[in-house]
Amino acid sequence: MTESQTPADLPAKLLHYIDGEFVDSIDGDTFDVLEPVSNQTYVQAASAREADVDRAVAAAKRAFDEGPWPRMLPRERSRVLHRIADIVESRDARLAELEAFDSGLPITQALGQARRAAENFRFFADLIVAQVDNAFKVPGSQMNYVNRKPIGVAGLITPWNVPFMQESWKLAPAIATGNTVVLKPASYTPLSAVLWPEIFREAGLPDGVFNLIFGSGGVAGDHLVRHPDVPIISFTGDSSTGATISTAAAPQFKSLSLELGGKSPAVVFADADLESALDATVFGVFSLNGERCTAGSRVLVERSIYDDFIARFAERAKKIVVGLPGDHRTEVGALVHPNHFEKVMSYIEIGKGEGRLLAGGGRPEGFPTGNYVAPTVFVDVAPDARIFQEEIFGPVVAITPFDTEEEALALANNTKYGLAAYLWTSDLRRGHNFAQGIESGMVWLNSNNVRDLRTPFGGVKASGLGREGGYRSIDFYTTQQSVQITLGTAHTPSFGKQQPPVAQGLDDPDPR
Incomplete structure (x- = not known):
């Protein structure tokens, strides 16, 4: 048996990516990343603590509040997503190489997952342009329509199995709908995630829309879930962690999507x-x-x-x-x-x-x-x-x-x-x-x-909460605002125009 071949041109250290820049942890903390054939450390990754998460969330919130991405037309965002898909497809061999080395996944299966990642972006690029929302008309009286809006900063926490594809599954609909994101990949398999910044930058995604932090679920993931400026959490992982996330997110009434374990x-x-x-x-x-x-x-x-x-x-x-x-x-x-x-x-x-x-x-x-x-x-x-x-x-x-x-x-x-x-x-x-x-x-x-x-993905019982996939992803990553417009004369009861009623005596009929 020969040892696993280390891919060429690996970074010396895996760094966070915040507001368009690669940055180290504020306190310099790191963790070891192991290669599964030898179980030897092949690289160290920056390990985010609360201050690093705060920094990433602040960048994402600033990009959402002040940046162009949420305000762009769907067609404009769609063009960027198609460019992302093109770039991912063009680099599928490199993605598969990194994924196989980092996760132990057979390279032929890793190659299929890389191509699926590109398809996820292409699918949502098309979907946001074709998206149709409800409109209802009461002839001569009222018009009602649904206005979809991005929600804000999405916290995306992904697992260590087929990590790059799983990241694309969340990233594509989250940014397609105009949100900004903070992605925290699994600490076992952080390597392929470092390719996203270059891909997004080349495709023309504005700085701050995508932010990447590495670290443990117990520290970085937990703080991301609890952060008051992160209204959306999408998590894929085991059921016990999902239960913990659900409890942590509940007091702030966050939108949750939990894709958890299975015994199918x-x-x-x-x-x-x-x-x-x-x-x-x-x-x-x-x-x-x-x-x-x-x-x-x-x-x-x-x-x-x-x-x-x-x-x-x-x-x-x-x-x-x-x-x-x-x-x-x-x-x-x-x-x-x-x-x-x-x-x-x-x-x-x-x-x-x-x-x-x-x-x-x-x-x-x-x-x-x-x-x-x-x-x-x-x-x-x-x-x-x-x-x-x-x-x-x-x-x-x-x-x-x-x-x-x-x-x-x-x-x-x-x-x-x-x-x-x-x-x-x-x-x-x-x-x-x-x-x-x-x-x-x-x-x-x-x-x-x-x-x-186009179909919904998710489970029941201990396998999860909510659905993503197709229009369900669009539903999850947007808020749906109902707008009512009166077309005719508004028929509203007139309170406060009449004389006060005469006080009733004890012999008056029951007013009920």
């Missing part, structure tokens, strides 16, 4: 196209190293095909290519950080007492160091098992059989999460009815996570 079911009926279902379920849990919120990490299989399915599933898992993130043959790379590696490995040990191990179960052969986990398959897993109930966020799957449609639905809904679900059947009626019974924000029927950007 993939339900395979006996009448499914089995080969397609295997393709989708294997890819759904092992792609992106299993570090994806929508992973189908619980596979529920009808008993009549169960034995054949698990044998074929395990055989595929054993053949998955584990390798260096930068190798184009790699299908599963290194997990993002040693802390996360230890968490996933601890769940594998738990799983050995909760299910029957058919594949994996530890480090892959030939990888004695680094954050490598062999694709792991547990079968015959009971519904109350921890590996069935809790989010592992790694290349680990729990498979269990079911006998009836009613049992399958109960098993699918038997977690605190409700983000995504996948359903495989050739019975169209059952597919639609079953989908409506599943407690999840999104359902894919005979498909694997191919999402139309």
